[in-house]
Amino acid sequence: MSKYIFSICLLFTVFLIQAQEIATDTVKKEIRKTKPKTTVQTAETITDSVPVKKDRYGLRVGVDLYKLTRGFYDKDYKGIEFVGDFRLTKKYYIAAELGIEDKTTDDDRLNSTATGTYIKGGFDYNMYNNWLDMENLITVGLRGGFSTFSQELNSYKIYNPDQYWGEIPVNTDGAKYTGLTAAWAEVAVGMKAKVFNNVFVGFGVQLKLLLANKDPDGFENLYIPGFNRTYDGSFGVGFNYTVSYFIPLYKKQVIIPEAEKKAPKK
């Protein structure tokens, strides 16, 4: 686990460094542009000289290509995930994912199939400072996830340390467990880049913490749709690769803090 934590810390440090670099760059540019003008002209003209920048607000909907394409090469997997986010403020987005999965887990001694749907909801915070009309995102976010699913034990082996009576045949008298539920929280880190027009490509990783898990009687949830494989602890990981389309709804003018400070002085 410490390995993951270390990687995440590394990840965050990179974000920090990048975010700061870009921020200082823009500030410098702004100062360079405005300083000579303030000395010559009045403050009134400064506000006019700053080009009006408008951010687009709207709904972005997409699909996880990783889950969608996995069904073609992995016969044990069928699934689809729809993603969506809505821009609330300059930096914050409401985000949600909705998915359905059918996954057969083949372990050395167990073979089971989990089938179900899940929903995740939460927010994303964009840490990337865009230039002009760029609309890229590097986000960290939180989600709450909930899944309702069933699990079928297809076959299992008896573990017997004593092999005196020889190899034991595989049992196939497993049962189907329905009405199972699980809930979890996750930290999502990701990025989205505008490739053309309103089309975005992005990918992200999620670190999950299982909060509630209803295990079947006499068995265990080995795979939870949306949460993925369960480990001994309550941690899980996820990955997605999305293509999404941005539906612009309205625009908001960007207030540049530098200009705002100068204005009341007049």
Next chain:
Amino acid sequence: MKKTLYFLLVFTFGLSSCEKDDICDANTATTPRLIISFYDIKTPSVKQNVTRLKVVGKDQPEGIIFNEGGTDVTKYLTSGDSIAIPLKTNEDSTTFSFILNSDNPNPQLANTDEITFNYSRQNVYVSRACGFKTIYKLNTQIPFVKTDSGTDGIWMQDVRVNNPNIEFENETHVKIYF
């Protein structure tokens, strides 16, 4: 931007590489063996060592190994006061031959008794790595059938069930008095 992309890639590959890491721990309680303890018939509370006992499952070519480090002959022998023998996990009865003094040069002194244990089975989930285990319950009506194989007489004078629930190996399930 590019740096971040690489880090994310490395991060995800790092995660995928630690997928198959679970092996069934040897300390996990899995399918138990039947524990038999030997007692003195004259003073039933005192354990008694058997002499060079060999236990062979029915239709098995070799005996149960009691002594891993022994030679081809001695690894099947025990002179202790208790043994652990595996029951079949796919049938409701298992038959064993108990051969006392099995490697004695004088075959007249070897004595073979046969016991068939009758039980019911239950498969219980253990974990992802270990799968399932089988636990047993000796039948209440006829838990075992003792027969003399051959004409050498019966060396087990009494056999009693101590605990019909065979779930763990840290307790005696069957007591044999001789």
